[in-house]
Amino acid sequence: MMRHLISAADLTRDDAVLILDTAEEMARVADRPIKKLPTLRGRTICNLFFEDSTRTRISFEAAEKRLSADVINFAAKGSSVSKGESLKDTAQTLEAMGVDAVVIRHSASGAPFRLATSGWIDAPVINAGDGTHQHPTQALLDAFTMRRRLVGRDAGLGRDLAGKRITLVGDVLHSRVARSNVDLLHTLGAEVTLVAPPTLVPVGVESWPCEVSYDLDSVLPKSDAVMMLRVQRERMNAAFFPTEREYSRRYGLDGDRMAKMPEHAIVMHPGPMVRGMEITAEVADSDRCTVVEQVANGVSVRMAVLYLLLGGSEPAVTPATTRIEEK
C-alpha cells in the first residue's frame, strides 16, 4: 500500500481490491453488538476540514472511533484561500502535536497533495475531497456498493468490476466524485460513460478512460449502475444550462427513465440529493436506489483505508471473542 491516499488514480487494481475486501471485513464489525476494534488504539487522527462537510466528517469520525483511534476535529472554515499560510501553519501545528494521520478536506484542488509532499508534515494524508479534483474514499465506497450489489457480498471478495457498465450523470465539470470514480472504476475493469450537457463536461475529457454522451436515454438500457451527480442550482445562473426544468427533462432521472434500465441495474447518488431536479422522489425511494447503503458502506471503506495506511500487517479483524474491546 501507498503512504498517502490523495487520488483514486494512485490505486492499483490490487490495492483497490484489497481495500474493498478489507472493507467487507470491517462491515462485519458493524453487525456486532459492540462495534469497535482496538486496532488503532493510542493513535491520533486529525480530521482537518477547511470546507464544511458534515456527512464526510461524521463518516470518517465513525470509522476512526470504531478503530479506537483518538480523534481531533479541526474546522478551519473559509480561512485558507484568502490567507495562504494557514494550511502550512496548521500542518506544522499538527506535526508538533504528533498526530499519526491527517484526513483533509479542502476547497482548493491539490491542497492534500501539497500537504503530503511539501515536507510540512510527516504523517499519512488522506484526501477527504479537494476542490474539483478528487474524493477517493467516495469512489471506493461507490465501488464497494456496486461490487456488493452487482457481484455479491461474499462472491465479490477478491473480485473487481470487470465488464460492468457504469453511467455517471450530471455536473462532471465541477465534480471530484466523477473524477475519482472514472479513475477507480477504470482501474477495476468497468466501462464508464459520462452523461452531461456539453457545458458541464470538462475540456480535456478526451484523455479520460471513459465514454462521453449527451443523451441519457440512449445510455440507460446498457447501464448496470447509474450514478447521479449533484447539480447546483447556481450553475444555472452561470449559464451552464438554461433552466432547471430543461435540465431535469434532459438529464433528470424519473420513473419512466428508470424503467429503461435493465432489471438488475441500480441507481446511486453521493448525496445529499436534490429531489426534483436531478432525481424524482419515486426513484430516490425505490429499492434500486442505494443512497442509504452508500452511507453505511462509507464507514466500512474508511475503516479499511485507515487500517491499511496506519494499522500495519496484522489481520484487520480477529475472532470476536478474543479481540473485542471491553467498554
Next chain:
Amino acid sequence: MSKILIRGAKVLGGEPQDVLIDGETIAEVGTGLSAEGATVIEAEGQVLLPGLVDLHTHLREPGREDSETVLTGTRAAASGGYTAVFAMANTHPVADTAGVVEQVYRLGKEAGYCDVQPIGAVTVGLEGKKLAELGAMHDSAAGVTVFSDDGKCVDDAVIMRRALEYVKAFDGVVAQHAQEPRLTEGAQMNEGVVSAELGLGGWPAVAEESIIARDVLLAEHVGSRVHICHLSTAGSVEIVRWAKSRGIDVTAEVTPHHLLLTDELVRTYNPVYKVNPPLRTEQDVHALRAALADGTIDIVATDHAPHPHEDKDCEWAAAAMGMVGLETALSVVQQTMVETGLLDWAGVADRMSFAPARIGRATGHGRPVSAGEPANLVLVDPAYRGTVDPADFASRSRNTPYEGRELPGRVTHTFLRGRATVMDGKLA
C-alpha cells in the same frame, strides 16, 4: 573616466574583435586595438551583445518592497545582462499619475544599475473605466512611452480604442495583457487535458486569442500601434502573423518561461509554476519558438514577477501568480533558441535589445556595437554550464521555476554607459 578594452569578444556572435570603451561611449571596434591606458578584459570565447532591454518587468516599488525594490530589481536586471527595464504600472499606488512614474524613474537613477523606464497605467487604478492622464505621464520627467494595465486586461473595447487613439499624439504604445475576464473567471492554469485531470479552473487559449484579435483590428481601425504582452498560445501567434501580413502595426512579446515550460509541470501542484498567462502545452511552446525565430513575435520580455516565499509556500489556489525571470532569461533563451539552432546571437541581440528598445522608444539602448554609441553592453560566456541556485539571486524574491535545473550561459560583465554594473559575474 577610465578606458576599458574588451579583447577578442565575438561581437553579436561574429568574428572575435576588440572593443574599446572610453568614458560613457564606445571609442573603437576593431582588431589588435592598443591596450594602452585601459583596463583589459580578456573575452576570448565570449559573446558581446548590446545591453539587454526588458519591456516587461515588475519592480514592485512603491508598495510591495517586501517582494522587490527598484534597487534590488535593477541589481537583478544588471546581473541578467540588462541595461534598461520598463517597470510595469501595477504598483501600490498604481503608476497612473506623473507623480508616481517620476518617483520610480528617480529611484532607478539613484540606484544606478540599469535605466528604469516607467510604464504608465492605461486606466485610473487599473480599473479599466477611465483613462489615466497618459499625456501628463508622457510629459513628466519620466517621459513615459509605454502604457499598460498589465496584470489586468483593458477589456472594454471603447476604452481600448480611445487609449490607442490618444497615445498617437506622442507616439506612445499600449501594451495589452490579453485576457478576456469572463472567460477566465476562477482560472488557475491552462484549460486542457491537465486541468481536467487536476480539477483546477481552466484558462482557455481563446480568452487570450479573442482579445488579441479584437485589439489588432482596433489598432488597424484607428491607425495606431499596439503591443501584445506575453503571448502564450499557438493561436495567438497565428493572429499576430495574420495582422502583420495585413500591415497592422502590432508587436508582440514572449517570456522565457513560455519558451521552455509546459502545463505538465502543474501536476506537481507546486505554485512556483503558477503564472499568468499560464504555462501551455508542448505544441504551444513549439509555435512560440518558431514565431520568435521568424520574427512574428518581436521580442523576449521577462514578466519578472517577484513574490515573497510565503506567497508561494502554500496550496496552489492561494498562491500568487508569477515567477522571477531577469537573472535567468538569457540562459533560457540560449537553451531554447540558440542551442536549438532557431536563432543566432545576432538574432538574440535583436529580440532582447534592438527590438524592445525600438518598441519602447528607449533612447540610448538597443544601439549597434560601434564607435560613438553609448557603451551599454553585456558580455556572455555561452560555454558556461551551471545549476540554478536562487540563493545567488540579486532579486529580493526567489520564486524561480528553475531551482536545481541546469541552464547554459552566464553574464560575466554588464556595462551601463561605460561603467561596469557586473564584473566577472559579480555585481559591481
